[in-house]
Amino acid sequence: MSGAGRTSLVLWLIGPAFLGVAAYLALVAPPATIPIGEMKIIPSDAVKGGAWRQAKVDARGVVAGSDRPCSECHKLFTTPPGENKALVQHKDIVMNHGMNTRCLNCHDGDDRDKLVLHDGTTVSFADTPRLCSQCHGTVYRDWQLGTHGKTLGSWDAKDEKHRRLTCNECHEPHSPAYKPMKPLPAPTTLRMGDQSMPKEHHGKESPLRRRSASPHEGGPEHGEPAEPSQDKTPMEPGQPAEKGGGK
Amino acid sequence: MSIRIHEGKSAGTEVTRRSFLRTGTAVAGGMAALAAALSPLKDLKPEEEFSLEKFIQKHYKEMTPDDMKGALDRITREVEHRYKVRPEVRDMRPKAGVEFVYALNLSRCIGCRKCVYACVEENNQSRAPEIQYIRVIEMPRGTLDLEKGNHHYERPTVPDGDHFYMPVQCHQCANPPCVKVCPVEATWQDDDGITVIDYDWCIGCRYCEAACPYWARRFNFVKPEIPEADINKDMGYLSNRPRPKGVVEKCHFCLHRTREGRLPACLEACPTGARKFGNVLDPNSEVSQILKTKRVFVLKEEVGTLPRFFYYFDERYPRSLDPEAKQVALSLGYTPGAGGWTPPAGDPARAIGGGEVAR
Numbered sequence: 001m002s003g004a005g006r007t008s009l010v011l012w013l014i015g016p017a018f019l020g021v022a023a024y025l026a027l028v029a030p031p032a033t034i035p036i037g038e039m040k041i042i043p044s045d046a047v048k049g050g051a052w053r054q055a056k057v058d059a060r061g062v063v064a065g066s067d068r069p070c071s072e073c074h075k076l077f078t079t080p081p082g083e084n085k086a087l088v089q090h091k092d093i094v095m096n097h098g099m100n101t102r103c104l105n106c107h108d109g110d111d112r113d114k115l116v117l118h119d120g121t122t123v124s125f126a127d128t129p130r131l132c133s134q135c136h137g138t139v140y141r142d143w144q145l146g147t148h149g150k151t152l153g154s155w156d157a158k159d160e161k162h163r164r165l166t167c168n169e170c171h172e173p174h175s176p177a178y179k180p181m182k183p184l185p186a187p188t189t190l191r192m193g194d195q196s197m198p199k200e201h202h203g204k205e206s207p208l209r210r211r212s213a214s215p216h217e218g219g220p221e222h223g224e225p226a227e228p229s230q231d232k233t234p235m236e237p238g239q240p241a242e243k244g245g246g247k
Numbered sequence: 248m249s250i251r252i253h254e255g256k257s258a259g260t261e262v263t264r265r266s267f268l269r270t271g272t273a274v275a276g277g278m279a280a281l282a283a284a285l286s287p288l289k290d291l292k293p294e295e296e297f298s299l300e301k302f303i304q305k306h307y308k309e310m311t312p313d314d315m316k317g318a319l320d321r322i323t324r325e326v327e328h329r330y331k332v333r334p335e336v337r338d339m340r341p342k343a344g345v346e347f348v349y350a351l352n353l354s355r356c357i358g359c360r361k362c363v364y365a366c367v368e369e370n371n372q373s374r375a376p377e378i379q380y381i382r383v384i385e386m387p388r389g390t391l392d393l394e395k396g397n398h399h400y401e402r403p404t405v406p407d408g409d410h411f412y413m414p415v416q417c418h419q420c421a422n423p424p425c426v427k428v429c430p431v432e433a434t435w436q437d438d439d440g441i442t443v444i445d446y447d448w449c450i451g452c453r454y455c456e457a458a459c460p461y462w463a464r465r466f467n468f469v470k471p472e473i474p475e476a477d478i479n480k481d482m483g484y485l486s487n488r489p490r491p492k493g494v495v496e497k498c499h500f501c502l503h504r505t506r507e508g509r510l511p512a513c514l515e516a517c518p519t520g521a522r523k524f525g526n527v528l529d530p531n532s533e534v535s536q537i538l539k540t541k542r543v544f545v546l547k548e549e550v551g552t553l554p555r556f557f558y559y560f561d562e563r564y565p566r567s568l569d570p571e572a573k574q575v576a577l578s579l580g581y582t583p584g585a586g587g588w589t590p591p592a593g594d595p596a597r598a599i600g601g602g603e604v605a606r
Contacts, residue, residue: 008269015276022283036376036469044477047365049515146533147540147561150520154508157531161508170520178519180404184360187398189377189465 037188046184050152051169057126059113074112096175106131106173128167143167306432307445307485315484318447322488329489330475338484339506341439347500348440348527348534348555349511350543351414354562355521358383358405358412365516366416369501370487371479373471380465380498381416381513415546416513417442417463417498418554425455425464434495440555441500443485451493460550464497500524527555 059070073089095101108114114122115131123130133140142148143164150170153161167173300321305314319336326334363381372378384396388409396413406412423442426434433448434455456464470492482488483503490496501511505524514522525532534557537543541559577583580591 011269011273015273015280018280019276019283022280022286026283026286036472039375039472039474040377041374041474042364042367044368047361047368047516049365049512052518142540142561145536145540147523147537148520150514150517151523151533152510152515155505155510155525155532156508157529159508165520170518178357180406181357181359181518183358183400183402183405184364186360186401187363187377187379187382189379 040185040188042184051150051165053169053172055126055128055166055168057124059125070112094175096177097173100135126166128173132167301447304447306448308435319484322482322484326478326482326489330473330478332475332478332480334478334480334482334488336482336484336488337503339486339503341437341441342506343438344528345526346440346528346555347419347505348525348538348557349419349500350523350534350537350541350557350559352521352523352561353411353413353558354560355519356383356412356414357519357521358385358400358410359518361516361518362414362513362522365512366498368477369479369504369512371471371473371482371489372496373467373473373490374477375472376469378465378467378471378496380463380496381414382462384413384415385410386413413546413558414513415461415463416556417459417500418461418546418552418556419498419500421553421555422551424458424460424550424552428454428458430454437502439506441502442497443499443502444495444497445485446488446490446494446496449494451495453495456495459497460547460552461554464495466495467492 060067100106104116106115108116108122111122113125115125115128116122117131118134129140129143139148146164149167150165151162152165153159153163156162167176171178298321300317304310304318310318315338319338322336323334326332326336360383363379363383366372366380367374367378370380372380382398384393384398385400386392386396388411400410419436419440419442421436421440423436426436426442429435430452431448431450433450434442434444436442451466453466456466467490471490473489478489479487481503483506486499486501486503501509501513505511511522511524514524523533523537525534527534527538529535537559538557541561543557543559545554545557573583582589582591
């Protein structure tokens with residue numbers, strides 16, 4: 001075939017070839033899949049902003065079913081200030097406040113609707129920082145500066161919505177240490193997700209794997225097949241390998 | 248093109264029936280192929296990825312107030328079309344005399360990841376594939392070795408006593424490498440220190456993502472999926488309006504909230520008060536006090552990015568994890584158990600309540 005004939009043949013074929021490719025892409029080829037995973041729905045309540053616990057601002061409803069002030073009952077019953085007895089009421093209260101194990105260390109024995117300081121001054125239930133500061137002086141100082149505790153409303157102290165939470169809006173006064181809590185699920189983002197990759201990579205331990213999955217006891221090993229975790233969103237195999245060296 | 252067809256015979260412009268048909272068929276075939284290749288464009292609706300309005304939109308800094316109003320209207324229409332909710336899109340400008348700084352107390356962080364998902368919800372981040380601005384890295388206690396860090400941890404409860412937790416997000420650097428590498432100036436540092444992105448100007452080259460030493464930037468490989476019910480209608484042009492496919496996004500200190508005085512969503516969700524935010528130019532603000540009174544450090548100080556995100560420890564251990572406190576408890580006769588510590592018999596703590604003590 002002459003050179004001219006070959007050229008014209010090629011030109012003849014270009015159009016149909018493009019059409020063929022277009023038809024293939026439009027009709028036959030499967031759509032490109034990007035492993036987007038499944039949608040994880042985290043209830044809004046789990047990440048709701050605000051105070052960690054509902055603090056009591058007045059002395060009401062401590063006993064189940066009651067919405068009366070504490071003094072209503074306590075004018076009938078008195079508690080001897082000495083030894084503690086097994087209580088009939090308030091059994092749901094768990095005491096874990098170090099050496100501070102006496103009710104009347106903080107609660108006023110005479111006026112049950114108040115709290116009491118060491119010097120006998122009574123303060124309201126909404127004014128816990130003054131009470132707690134008697135023992136936790138350094139934390140109180142930090143709290144005054146704003147370096148301990150939580151502030152809501154506004155970052156600007158001049159804003160009227162700026163409000164620093166009081167001690168008992170985060171800490172349960174009878175057992176103030178934070179309890180361990182369940183963490184929300186681990187990320188499965190395209191770059192951070194379950195990096196399913198073989199343990200062995202060309203006969204060597206994969207460096208990406210070594211970095212991204214640190215040894216941790218009990219938890220599922222990453223990249224281990226046939227171990228679907230309940231908490232994890234299943235990801236399609238063939239995840240893109242972690243970019244940027246897994247860091 | 249026609250020159251090649253007449254090759255060898257004559258160099259003139261003589262058109263024969265044969266050459267006309269050949270050329271015509273080739274041109275028709277080429278046009279058909281071109282039409283086929285462009286055919287996806289006909290499915291685009293103005294309310295979706297492409298519109299002329301968006302195409303001719305100016306750079307954020309060159310927009311007049313009228314331009315911005317038009318852009319906000321367009322975004323409102325797009326969001327309404329896409330998610331069936333009517334958003335309130337605003338353009339928030341930095342306030343004078345304000346420079347934002349974040350401080351995070353590593354002694355208090357328990358690794359619960361509430362900040363991560365509060366951020367996802369606030370900022371209309373894609374749920375599938377997941378995009379998260381905050382990464383909580385779990386590291387063995389006694390080290391600050393990111394190589395030993397793990398952000399995939401799954402535990403029944405946190406903290407587990409042997410690890411500490413370090414949330415990492417955009418550090419809003421004063422010397423931001425991401426801004427330097429952007430070829431189109433789609434990302435820049437605003438006057439209040441927040442590095443922002445104009446999602447309409449971003450070309451998706453991902454240079455900034457590679458430049459960031461904190462791995463703070465995220466790329467939208469596909470159109471973000473957000474359930475209609477979970478759309479946050481309070482939107483800012485530079486912050487949490489829904490992003491299109493093919494642009495980069497990152498933490499912006501919730502600027503649609505913080506520029507009107509509110510606090511970032513991650514801070515509000517934090518159960519322990521580990522997160523602190525404020526104006527560093529105000530000497531009495533919480534963050535200024537932290538910088539003054541605490542031993543703060545920045546992550547990867549040696550790379551010279553000058554972050555506005557500070558970490559600090561103010562206790563050696565949270566009280567519940569303190570090994571010395573455990574020693575004291577043991578010497579007092581407390582017995583460790585699955586649920587916590589049980590006081591010895593005759594201890595007053597036992598008489599009140601159950602004496603159950605969390606660890």
